[in-house]
Amino acid sequence: MDRPDDDDLVDVDLYDDGKFPEFGRNQAPGAVAVRAAVRGKGPVPAEGLATRRQLRAMGLSPGGQDPVARLTWRGGQRWAWLYRVDLAVPKRTPTLAQEMALDRAMAAQATCPLCRRRYHHCLPLRTLGSCLECHDGTPADPASYIAPPEHDLAA
Ligand SMILES: [Zn+2]
Incomplete structure (x- = not known):
């Protein structure tokens, strides 16, 4: 019943006053369904708005779309872009080989x-062609590197 139809999302004049529409927690279209899906307590909704993080949690990514609104919380001190769930695309998960490369x-x-x-x-x-320490003797912070494996020397 509080489900907005597509027109509600598309017909918003985003550039009316140069600002994006802002929604508080659970106020964005589909927010309740999105949050349920993020927690694995419901199916991924076919429409609504979600943050990039929420999309990722649902196995989606924004794709090429631009954000359409902002989610704000903590009195507007924190905010995140909201994207349309219906335009999101399945998240590309790199294969193990890609990750290794x-x-x-x-x-x-x-x-x-x-x-x-x-x-x-x-x-x-x-x-x-080398680290700074090798180049000109600038000592490297030991916390900034992992020492090379020493089994070659011990052998
Ligand atoms: Zn070096």
Whole structure:
């Protein structure tokens, strides 16, 4: 009964006063059904509005759509974009192989070829070719890298 039909969502003049419509908790169209689905207590609703996080929890992602409204809470101090559930697309979950390839690429960007430390940040490999400590002796914060495996030395 409080289910808005499509027209309610589409006919909102989003750019009326340059602001997005704002909804408080449970006020956005379909919010109750969305929250139930997020908690696994109900089916994913066919329509309504949901935040990116809520979409993800339902196995969806916004796709290419732009947000249509804002969800606000804590008196408007916190807010999140709201997206249309009916335009959301199934979330792409990377395959294990893709994740491993990504991880390898990240590792290559963060591993110094000279000292073999793996840093928690990317290294200026393209310009310096090594970490700063190897380059000019700037001591690296031990908390910023993982020491290279030592089994080679122990063997
Ligand atoms: Zn190094």
